[in-house]
Amino acid sequence: MSGKRRIAVTVNGTRYEREVEPRLLLGDFLRSELDLTGTHFGCEHGICGACTVILNGDSVRACLVFAVQADGGEVLTVEGLGSVEALHPLQQAFHEHHGLQCGYCTPGMLMTALDLIRKHGRLTEAAVRAGISGNLCRCTGYQNIVTAICAAAAAMQSGEPAGDA
Amino acid sequence: MKPAPFAYAAPRSVEEAAALLAEHGGDARLLAGGQSLVPMLNFRLLEPALLVDINRIAGLDGIAEIAGGLRLGALVRHRMLETSPLIASRFPIIAAAMAEVAHLAIRNRGTIGGSLAHADPAAELPLLALLLEARITAVSTQGRRVIAASDFFTAALTTALAPDEILTEIELPDPPAGSGWGFAELARRAGDFALAAVGVIIAEAGGICRTARIAMAGVGPTPLRAPAAEALLQGGTLDTGAIAAASRAAAAAAQPADDLHASAAYRRHLVEVLTRGALSAAVARARKVVP
Incomplete structure (x- = not known):
């Protein structure tokens, strides 16, 4: 024991x-x-x-x-989640939408977002904001994080890469 | 910080867990979801000699229909309460209140038994247990006993459980037929503990209020009922005047304290406002105006 x-x-x-x-x-x-x-x-x-x-x-x-x-x-x-050569749609979206500054909160943001998307599918912006309310970013980068997660959720639903388009 | 060293046991049965508690008593702590206990261990506010992890005990995580209600195992997690079709149909107030509890990652782990045994005075599940008149089963090597929610919460973070007892299940009797519910909470940030929270159940027959229950959290050492406010409603008409009077009576029954987050006066004010909103919602639901 x-x-x-x-x-x-x-x-x-x-x-x-x-x-x-x-x-x-x-x-x-x-x-x-x-x-x-x-x-x-x-x-x-x-x-x-x-x-x-x-x-x-x-x-x-x-x-x-x-x-x-x-x-x-x-x-x-x-x-x-992904590799440098093959980023996960969430990582790709964080990259494209500048969803990180110092990167400290990023792994937690990504894994939280993954669970949110798996459990809720396509997310409204309000649901993303509520869903990451338990993850603190001290660079105050929330806006881009929200944008990135919304883009990734849409991409993962449609099966396409999370691009800017 | 990191926890102080402890011994660890992961029993496979309630009997085994009870035997460990009988042997180690106050030197042992039960580990369920760990979402309140582990922070206390990390801060070394607690340094138990033994952690008894009950997560590997089979059969404690079910939600089952029983005559006149539901039986919930102690390891039913907040997330299960939030998503269970049985909870949604029989106790929609519980599903609604879970959205106010912390965050998804916490609700994935946190358990109903752990929340009740931890007995945070601002937590939602203790409030709901008191409101819904839950019956809480405790097991030790001496046997089992059932504790009414009204006798369970004895002080802040303190319950009627003895050090050698395990909370194994919770029975929730169905509210009266045709009743309506309301739940209202205010927290400074999403997922924070409530500055104040109020839950109500009301039932009408022939335009007269037959049942009125009001419970609140965050405004006393334990969750509280508001018997004087309930008495004001029972036997009368549920109009705006009665709801306003009962809300003032509920505020009078609160026992709030000043702290960093809010003054006692503000918390008392919140109880009145939240009770008014919860009662109005409950009446609308009982009259099928809203689902």
């Missing part, structure tokens, strides 16, 4: 086995154990949304879930 526990978590399609302390947060597991540093910690108490990842199909705060709780589960992080 005490001491380290052996866990197996599938992250971005790859299965990882590690021995972890029960107190290790999922976000620290991703960053420190797997070197997947795309997931950022901001507040570490569930307020800022920067560390949002997808766990078993649902967006979660990686600072409010322990790695041991993800044992046997599947995690999707920003590294699994």
Whole structure:
């Protein structure tokens, strides 16, 4: 019951086995154990949304879930969303609509937006604004983020790239 | 910050979890959705020796019809309450109120049992439990008991649960036939805890109010009912004068405190305004003016 526990978590399609302390947060597991540093910690108490990842199909705060709780589960992080060569429609839309400045909140914004689009399909601008209200951007770049998510949602619905057109 | 070290157990049954609590008592904490507990661990406001993770116990996440109501397992998540067809048809007030709770990623994890056991005085689910006269089941190695919501919330962040008890399920009796509901909340930002929230249930027969329930959150150490305001409505006509008088009585029943977010006077004012809106909506729904 005490001491380290052996866990197996599938992250971005790859299965990882590690021995972890029960107190290790999922976000620290991703960053420190797997070197997947795309997931950022901001507040570490569930307020800022920067560390949002997808766990078993649902967006979660990686600072409010322990790695041991993800044992046997599947995690999707920003590294699994797309690649530099083949951006995900959300990443493409953030790129085209200048949906980021410093980039710190961006992985959380992307994973939150992914869950919103998966659960709601085509989103109104109001639904996007409400949907990302739990993700803080301190560059005050919300307008372009909203534009990008709306464009990506439309593109993902129609199956076309999220271009400017 | 990071949590202090703790031992971890993920029992597969309520009996196993109860045995762990019986052994460790106040040194152990139950982990359900973790959306309130884990921040407290990260801040080291709590340093339990043992976390008992109940997420791997099967059968605690169902919503089932029972005679005269619904039974909800403790691990039913906010997101399930928001999207369940059974909740939408039987307790639409719950589905509506869930939209006010935090954000999608939090609602994906947070549980009804966890919210009730955490008993934040500004949270929606404790308010709804009190309003809907929920019956809360607690299990320990000594057996099981059912606690009325009116006896459950004893102080801020404090409930009638003993340290060795697990909240396993919640029964919600159906409101009276033909009743209408209203829910109104004000928070400074989307997803924040309520400065004040009010939920109401009313039922009419022959133009006379037969049932009136008013509950509020964010304006006292626990969620509160407003019995004097309810009494003003019962047996009378639900006109604008009665609604205004009951709303003033509800404001008088609030026990708000000054804090960083709002003054007590402002919160009391909010209770009056929110009660008026919730009652008007409930009357319109009972009369089928709005869905």
